[in-house]
Amino acid sequence: MSTPKSDSQWNIDLVNENDLADLLPLLRAYCEFYNQTEQIPLTDDAALMSVSRALIANPKHEGIQLLARDSKDRTAVGFATVFWSWSTLQGGRLAVMNDLYVKEGYRGQGIADLLISECARQAREHGDRCLTWQTSVDNKRAQTVYNRSGAFKNEMSQPQSIEFFVILFIFTLFLFSPIVTLITFVCLSWFWSLPMTLVLFLLYGCWMYYDRHVDSQGGRWSDRLRQLSVCKYFTKYFPLKLIKTEDLDPNENYIFGFHPHGAFSFGALGNFGTDATHFSALFPNIRPHLMLLQLQFLFPFTREILLRLGACCVSKESCEYFLRGNHGTGHALVIIIGGAREMYFTKANTMKLYLKNRKGFVTLALKHGVSLVPVVSFGENELYQRLTFFNLIPNGISWGRSFFGYIPLRRPVVTVVGKPIRVNQNVNPSTEDIGQLHEQYMQAVEELFETNKDKYGLGHVKLEIV
Incomplete structure (x- = not known):
């Protein structure tokens, strides 16, 4: 025909x-x-x-x-x-x-x-x-x-209102965990009764105390939660994309150094805290664990979601639990190296990394002989504008869209996972050993940025490591 x-x-x-x-x-x-x-x-x-x-x-x-x-x-x-x-x-x-x-x-x-x-x-x-x-x-x-x-x-x-899912995701996981807890308490007290609500929260508090070590002992992984549609809609909002440059061996463990922190590290959350950008297909049999501050696991209900998304505490004990092999192999610890200090550097059309004095992750890599993998997220700093108010706030504040500027702008974010730096185990590394590997890592980050910045709209940006 x-x-x-x-x-x-x-x-x-x-x-x-x-x-x-x-x-x-x-x-x-x-x-x-x-x-x-x-x-x-x-x-x-x-x-x-x-x-x-x-x-x-x-x-x-x-x-x-x-x-x-x-x-x-x-x-x-x-x-x-x-x-x-x-x-x-x-x-x-x-x-x-x-x-x-x-x-x-x-x-x-x-x-x-x-x-x-x-x-x-x-x-x-x-x-x-x-x-x-x-x-x-x-x-x-x-x-x-x-x-x-x-x-x-x-x-x-198609999602009818993709922004609804973004607001839900952000509110629940990061921005308003205390407010979500408070609202839950007030609503239960109003529709149920204050004594019953207090009993419920007391029981949940006992559970949190009993379960307090789980965030330092591998978390509570759930493929089903990581693959929910809300995760996909969240990544589509920007959109977020994950790029692989080299295969990783599932018989090893890895430390991913994520850069930059940005205002809220949405690239890290979407690409490694969910499977919406197909991490499991790009890196078969490897589980990424977004390593967060202990504070994130102190809020009721939110901690349960984070634990099932694979997130864990970024403490030394938690990292070594994986790196010693207590949980087997095939784990990638995603550490946002710059932390809160780097968050204050967040500004569109810049790439300023707080890295020169961050060497704890390098020491861990040497002691346990695990590979370091540099990760650069292009567009992370472009999700918010930096606003100043008559110099009342020296560094200004990050301002996005609605809900008092908390919702990020709709800008594409491309997260590139670089080539692993192979590390030979050294149980007692010297200061020179740590400094040498740290310098090699910084060079790898710079090379990854320079190689890809033209592809993802940051060709005019100069990398600055402080």
Whole structure:
């Protein structure tokens, strides 16, 4: 079957076995696009071909793939995939246009419109009530094409108000833990009774005391919580992305040095405190643990969430619990090296790191022989503006959007995990040993920043280490 354009420039064909060799490069390019933009892991060629062959074998019940070709030289320039489904709300069959891709260099010539039109025609012949589409929240170009075509957007796959999830996440985990606790206490007292609420909080206080060591003994990991949709919506807000430069051996443990701190380290939270940016796929069998101040684990309910996200206390005892191998191998301790001091340096279009006097993590790496991995988060400092009020506050304050400036601006943040620095174990390292490794680490951070700053919009920024 062929559906040529009126000027016969393009043909749209149903994919068959003879088309698979021409279709595969397009499928691979489509997957690479989403790998680069959303860090979705790449699928191998065999798996891609298995999908296509399943559709070819049963087009009536599974779905179809369409291939766009130049009618003159038969060059394959684009494809679309439609899966057949059902919809209770529509009360009948449903066609889902899951994939649409046009080769770079051929875009803007109406090929996408032709593919969509043929998808709609095939859907009508199949007896479907409507044709829906799904795409990334941030892929505005694709959304424009789909909207122009008249295809029905599947709203159920998109967050209705992504800012709601950001506010919920930030409020619960970092900004207003004391206020959340207070509100919970007041509400329970109002709707229940003060004595019962006091008993409840007393019991929970006893539990926190009994459970007080868990944040220094590996936390309480939960894959299910790390993969919740709210985590994905949180990372989509900015959006956050995670980039790998080298594979890591799951038979070892690692110390990740995260830079810069930024106002609230959202890059660290989204990329390592959740699995929304596909850390588990990029680094198989390695668990990242966001190492936080003890204060974060003193607030009721919030501590339970943090523990199940894999977070632990950043104390020496907690770090050594992992590094001694008490919890096995395949753990990455994510330490925000600059701490609160670096937070006060946060300013857009700068990269000022408080690192020269931070050597405790280097000592730990030497004593336990674990690799140091530099991590630079590009865009972290751009999430807030630095405002001054008539010099009343010397360094000013970080100001974002709503809720008294707490909600961050919507700016992309790209976190790059650098190459590990291999460290030979030295149980009693000298000051010179520590200084030498620390200098090597600072050079690795600088190299990682300089190598990537042009790619992620900070080419004009100079790194400053203090």
